[in-house]
Amino acid sequence: xxxxxxxxxxxxxxxxxxxxxxxxxxxxxxxxxxxxxxxxxxxxxxxxxxxxxxxxxxxxxxxxxxxxxxxxxxxxxxxxxxxxxxxxxxxxxxxxxxxxxxxxxxxxxxxxxxxxxxxxxxxxxxxxxxxxxxxxxxxxxxxxxxxxxxxxxxxxxxxxxxxxxxxxxxxxxxxxxxxxxxxxxxxxxxxxxxxxxxxxxxxxxxxxxxxxxxxxxxxxxxxxxxxxxxxxxxxxxxxxxxxxxxxxxxxxxxxxxxxxxxxxxxxxxxxxxxxxxxxxxxxxxxxxxxxxxxxxxxxxxxxxxxxxxxxxxxxxxxxxxxxxxxxxxxxxxxxxxxxxxxxxxxxxxxxxxxxxxxxxxxxxxxxxxxxxxxxxxxxxxxxxxxxxxx
RNA sequence: GCGGAUGUAGCUCAGUUGGCAGAGCACCUGGUUGUGGCCCAGGGGGUCGUGGGUUCAACCCCCAUCAUUCGCC
Numbered sequence: 137x138x139x140x141x142x143x144x145x146x147x148x149x150x151x152x153x154x155x156x157x158x159x160x161x162x163x164x165x166x167x168x169x170x171x172x173x174x175x176x177x178x179x180x181x182x183x184x185x186x187x188x189x190x191x192x193x194x195x196x197x198x199x200x201x202x203x204x205x206x207x208x209x210x211x212x213x214x215x216x217x218x219x220x221x222x223x224x225x226x227x228x229x230x231x232x233x234x235x236x237x238x239x240x241x242x243x244x245x246x247x248x249x250x251x252x253x254x255x256x257x258x259x260x261x262x263x264x265x266x267x268x269x270x271x272x273x274x275x276x277x278x279x280x281x282x283x284x285x286x287x288x289x290x291x292x293x294x295x296x297x298x299x300x301x302x303x304x305x306x307x308x309x310x311x312x313x314x315x316x317x318x319x320x321x322x323x324x325x326x327x328x329x330x331x332x333x334x335x336x337x338x339x340x341x342x343x344x345x346x347x348x349x350x351x352x353x354x355x356x357x358x359x360x361x362x363x364x365x366x367x368x369x370x371x372x373x374x375x376x377x378x379x380x381x382x383x384x385x386x387x388x389x390x391x392x393x394x395x396x397x398x399x400x401x402x403x404x405x406x407x408x409x410x411x412x413x414x415x416x417x418x419x420x421x422x423x424x425x426x427x428x429x430x431x432x433x434x435x436x437x438x439x440x441x442x443x444x445x446x447x448x449x450x451x452x453x454x455x456x457x458x459x460x461x462x463x464x465x466x467x468x469x470x471x472x473x474x475x476x477x478x479x480x481x482x483x484x485x486x487x488x489x490x491x492x493x494x495x496x497x498x499x500x501x502x503x504x505x506x507x508x509x510x511x512x513x514x515x516x517x518x519x520x521x522x523x524x525x526x
Numbered sequence: 527g528c529g530g531a532u533g534u535a536g537c538u539c540a541g542u543u544g545g546c547a548g549a550g551c552a553c554c555u556g557g558u559u560g561u562g563g564c565c566c567a568g569g570g571g572g573u574c575g576u577g578g579g580u581u582c583a584a585c586c587c588c589c590a591u592c593a594u595u596c597g598c599c
Binding site: 153176177178179183184199201204231233234235236237238240241242258259282287288333360362363364365367373391392393394395396397398413414416417418420422425433436437438461471476525 | 532550553555556558559560561562563564
């Protein structure tokens, strides 16, 4: 929480509770207390919200996406506007995803080779080649605080042989990225672009370990676990998470990409993960699924049509302070723009409060209590998972 | 008043030579994990305007009637 300027990339651990850590990651745009949840703002905007909303929610860092911003409006255009921070009027840290996941999620459009990923734009069908170097140049043009290397994210069900080759490719790409950016480079003598590697390995423990081992020997500013939550059963995800997270360098931030539900997040923290991002709170907000101290509720349900109470009595967000469930349901059913905004405000409040509480509980040495409370709050999801004894 | 057209799910409409009544939307219930304001899955719901007739069998054929609508006096 310190406001004093520290060297970007510096990662200081303040407390440890079991495997869970409370730490601070310093960037060119300020410090990030961890564990942290990072709202996703794919095209330079957290959907339905303005930067002031995010400041009010105490969001500390948001995501942007290389693939999407490169296609529209273009990274060079953003650079000419002074970078993404200035363009989007956001002065806190920005982490940019590399586009590796889009190669996976838009896979009918892509071709992967040693050089990089050849893909077709979902906007106009035009062909583009993403190389590890190009992806970093784009992120640098955007002025990203935390850049992610290009990786190959393989779908659940990918064979052992393919996955084994894939992690080698991901490692080679990471090393090319490291060469392109040998250290945490300064930019305009002010902002730094930190660089995180992404470990892969599909659903094979030895490949997960091999991927970590290969990448961890190099000087990256942080290490991510990629390729989870790609359609696998929950127990499998938790097993691999518990297997992989402890292998990552302890003195660097650990980032579980694209995850997840509140239960996933506390499970990640329990296993020593520091950073999370997920579209779930914002996408579900737009689809009427809201996270509350009472569990997950679907605001479109008829039972809320005349419910005058607040969405979540224990929540202090603007939506909960001001509006009734009946009104929120009405806005959703009517597909009013305000529905997107109010629901997004609430869900992000929930996720950000969750990690704030997790951090405090780690400092206080009682993280396990919080973890158990979340397990009890989402019994269905917890029942579908097999918990590792850690 | 005369002539035509149309009445089928909440809405807009399909429905073959007469053979177990359908779609889209809406509605209800789930889902959504490094974001194409999407998408997916499941569900409830109709005395086929009404009354007769023909037929083993009628949303379908015949008669009457009511309603809506268009055109012409």
